Amino acid sequence: MHHYLRFNVVALAALMLVVTAAALVPQRAETAGDPACPSSWPSEAQGGTVADYGHGVIEYSDFFTDSNEESWFVIRSSDSNGYTIVRAYPANVDGDGYVESASHETCHLLVRRPGDAEDDAEPQQITFRIDNEEPTGGTSLHCTQLDYSIGRPGGTLTYATTEGPQTFNLALANDGPSVGFLSYLFEGLTTISSCTGQVEPALAQWWQSSGDGLTWTFHLRSDVQWHDGTPFTAHDVVFTFDHIIKNYDPLFPGIRVAALDDYRVRFVLSGPSPTFLRNMGTAIYPRHILQPYVSAGTFASTWGVNTNPSEVIGTGPFTIQSYVPGVSLTLTRNPNYWLKDDEGNSLPYLDGIRFIFVSNFAAELARFRAGQTDMHGLLPEEYDVLKPLEEAEDFTIYEFGPGFGTYFLAFNMNPGQNAGGEKYVAPERLRWFTTREFRQAVAYSMDKARIINEIEHGRSEPQWSSISPAAGDFHNPNVRRYEYDTDRANALLDGLGWTDTDNDGIREDGSGNDIAFTLATTQECLACPIIIEGMESIGLRVNYLPMTFPQLVTRLSASYDWEAVMIGLGGGPDPGGGFDVWHSSGSLHLWHPNQVRPATQWEARIDDLYTRASTELNRARRIDYYHEAQEIIAEYLPVIYTTLGIRTTAVRNNLGNVRPTRFGLIDSRYVYFTDR
Structure with missing residues (x-):
């Protein structure tokens, strides 16, 4: 389990809002x-x-x-x-x-x-x-129904985490921590069952569609209020899609939205969409709060982390009570939340949720063992330490399968330049990074078995494909693999004519440039020493540049000032949610984002496959499209995957309604303290 994904293990276990894809x-x-x-x-x-x-x-x-x-x-x-x-x-x-x-x-x-x-x-x-999507079964995480106990009100759930939010504006958030925190505050028209992974009603009570599946009418709940007491209506939905989603979200191209009255809203799609209902889990924003900022052209600077928390208004079960950078973020219960339990009691049961910010993973573990936090996402090496202590320290370790996300090495292939005319990547490095054989040589130099044994204590497996096995039949297990083989790596580089002509241990390219570059990553990339050692063993010089997660995100998404990076991305049960990553026009197309037209033929083919899959209602054909895309990605290696760990979390035994499934561990609306 890696740095970026580690946060999401805890966050996804606690979130209700999951915006992933699969057709229903x-x-x-x-x-x-x-x-x-x-x-x-x-x-x-x-x-x-x-x-x-x-x-x-x-x-x-x-x-x-x-x-x-x-x-x-x-x-x-x-x-x-x-x-x-x-x-x-x-x-x-x-x-x-x-x-x-x-x-x-x-x-x-x-x-x-x-x-x-x-x-x-x-x-x-x-x-x-549902296009042949059958009930999930066959594993210990099989779930057909979540029977939540009637809980007891009160108490604050406490976590420790190494990363705080970078923004309170969910529409602009592109980092896991910010999205995780803000998902407690905002909701969509639909949500995803943490039991079955299927679409359920949320702010919309029910919906109906035309025979061709292009016109949808959503019937909204009439009992929902924004956190400031203002009624939620269809006009908030129209505002969100017309003024925010249209500008910041690529999932709804060409969609038309109209309010039929205060509690009915109609969507007209430009074409069929197998992921439309899942994508309707995207957050809805308050028109009465944000319209002035949109009209003034200042929305992009609205709701930064210096905002008074009381001004960040959603419909979700929690609001922000306080935020002290570097210290803590505290959420407090929304007393007017619309959801009730089976006996009519208001949810959530908790009074609040508190996130304590700590300096490193060791501090997270120390806080948990000291009884100061209630849940702890385990690093692989922590399992053998904590498992024997379950009874004595009164917690239970839950495993809920491989993650949906990925962790990888990538090289910057962006040929653009900054406002001052300076190239993002030096021309000689750009030539290396855009050469497929170079990337393949690096892939062969990565000793995943050693990472698994020495860093992850056997609690992971190599990842070869861009779609996790957790996604079921969307995952293609037959893509090209790059087993550790420095002989093949050296042969590829020799074949390019990039050899060590001066015997200093570093290869030179055809123009005599030392093949040296900087690897940026977070401060606790535990696998990086092994990965760097592998690259240096084949004659590459790697300068290691650790930094904070916010600094890394800024380089990747704003300044584009990076050469190589170790980073992770989240995922979901349907690959459609990865459109912004894999389509060349996407802002998360990490190695060369926001392309006007695809820079390579292989990217053009992936664009075509992801576009076809985004409008294809037949599940079998969608699987074929995504399988081919995975084969192309494995052949051309825009990213080089590392390993995929088992999601594992330790939970205090005084927490009720803990329900491990392959989609998560708890729903923070239903979790409660049994000893209150």
């Missing part, structure tokens, strides 16, 4: 006999009543046969927003599971909405198009 396109079913749905729903199944007027009763998984004698596998789900739903999938012939990739649709029987009285909860059938 709900449509109202015209009749209960839709071919993708059961022709009839029984009153009884093996596990009990399928749908009653109270809460719906069914086992977590069960089977029944409809009036057409077709078999169905059903799952009852009480989701985190108070809905009770029964999902139906075609059953296999053995009657012990669903048919993988059998149908493009799954049928949902909506048994109860939040706030429904028992006698008003008439079951209603809804069809959700």
Whole structure:
């Protein structure tokens, strides 16, 4: 687990707002006999009543046969927003599971909405198009329902972390810490279930679409207030898309948005989008607060870290109480938050969340062992230290699978220049970095087995592909691999004519320049010494330049003053969320961002594949597009991946509603202290 991703292990475990991609396109079913749905729903199944007027009763998984004698596998789900739903999938012939990739649709029987009285909860059938995305299963992280206990109010959840926010403006945030902190304050129209990874309602109660999937009407909650008490309405949604997202978010090209009234908003898409509903988890911003800044042209400087915290207004479960740079960030409970538990109690249960800023990872661990923090994301070497102490120090270590993110080495291939006319990268270095054989030689010099054994204590595996195995069938395991082989690395460099002509241990290029460059990274890149040693063993001189994470982000996204970097990026269960990274026009296209047209043929092909995948509703074809993109990335190596660790977090035993799934560990709205 690495520096950038380490923060996200804790943050993702605690967040409710997850804006990742995978297609789930709900449509109202015209009749209960839709071919993708059961022709009839029984009153009884093996596990009990399928749908009653109270809460719906069914086992977590069960089977029944409809009036057409077709078999169905059903799952009852009480989701985190108070809905009770029964999902139906075609059953296999053995009657012990669903048919993988059998149908493009799954049928949902909506048994109860939040706030429904028992006698008003008439079951209603809804069809959700999911393009062959089947229920997650087969691992210990299998989740079909999160049964949250009724919690006790009060208490402050405390973390220690090495990084603070760089901005309080979520629309401008491009670093993990800022996004993590601010996701407690802001919400989207939809959210992603931390159980199933599927789309759930959030600020929108429900939605409907036209037959072609291009026109969507969202019905908003009428009980939501901004943190200052102003009602949330459809006009906030229109403002967000027309004035903020249009300028700062690449996920919604050509979208048109209109308020039909205060609580209905219509979206018209320029083309089909398999990730549209997931992308609707993007944050909505307050028109009454931000409109003056937008009109004045000062939005880009609004809500910096020096802002009075009371001015940062969202709809989420927490607000910022105080921020002391280098010391702490404290969030306090939103007393008017809209979500209730099953007994009608207001959420969240916590009074607040406090982040203590410390100087290094050792200090994080020390704080946890001293009882000063409640959760701690483990470095690999900490597992063997902490595991024997679980009982004595009253905590439990949870593992929730490989991360969705990646950690890699990259070279700056940006041919541009700054305002003073100075090239971002010296011409000779640009020639090295843009030479594929050079990057491949560096890949062969990276001893991932040694990193795994010496740094990560065996708790990781080599990563070869741009999409994590955590993303399921989107991951391509058959891409080109670069096993540690300095002979092959040397042969590639020799083939370029870049040899050590003066016997000083450093190769020279064809013009006689020493092949030397600076590697920028954060102050605690534990694997960097091994990676640098590998590069130097093949005749490259590497100058190590550690810096703070904010300094590194500034170089990568503003000044472009860097040569090589070790950094990480987050990810999600659907690759569509990586469009801004892999499309050459993207601001996160790290090695050469914001291209007007693709600089290389291989980048042009990746652009085409990601663009096709962004409008393709057939899941199998989307998988093919992303598999080919991964093969190209592995061949041309714009980034060189290191290893992928197991997400592991230690949690105090007095925390309730800890629910490890492959999508996270806790929902901060439901977590509570059991000893209060």
